[in-house]
Amino acid sequence: GEDVEQSLFLSVREGDSSVINCTYTDSSSTYLYWYKQEPGAGLQLLTYIFSNMDMKQDQRLTVLLNKKDKHLSLRIADTQTGDSAIYFCAEGGTDSNYQLIWGAGTKLIIKP
């Protein structure tokens, strides 16, 4: 069945770049998403990319999509303590339009 995988933890030093990776199995997805969940809060959409794009940049965020390998990554430049959160990868926009398929979430830990 459809599956989205991401590692559970990533630790980076403040000021370095963070790269969070995600792999997915459903090649027919129209959209791929990154959501951010700060401690004690619900999820918020961080950014998304259409499946016909390779890259999307938004300020400190860069999303890279490799459709051949079904690999999605989120790069956060100049990582700050406020970036500490859990980052969820999700795919959607297939025949089952109502649902997103979610990864387990990557907890980003910032070291001073």
Add this chain to the structure above:
Amino acid sequence: DVKVTQSSRYLVKRTGEKVFLECVQDMDHENMFWYRQDPGLGLRLIYFSYDVKMKEKGDIPEGYSVSREKKERFSLILESASTNQTSMYLCASSSGQGEAFFGQGTRLTVV
């Protein structure tokens, strides 16, 4: 701004109690969802609804039911709460393909 509001941030209930979790959205979205979130398991879909009075089972519907009598409100019901239903519950809504807006979550503890 889209707003999805869950009725409680924290709940503590006893085993066997009937529990209602309420969710309201103010953006006239057709689709609403209930997820539970557990460490290392990410988000798991319990139920979703694509219209008033319509509902579909998600990945883990056992022990839960839902109600959608009005477009803006989607309720999750635990018929007889058990300790393995201790979790964070997240409600979301969307207007169509993709982007979902989430409530702040309800942390339920069943003792």
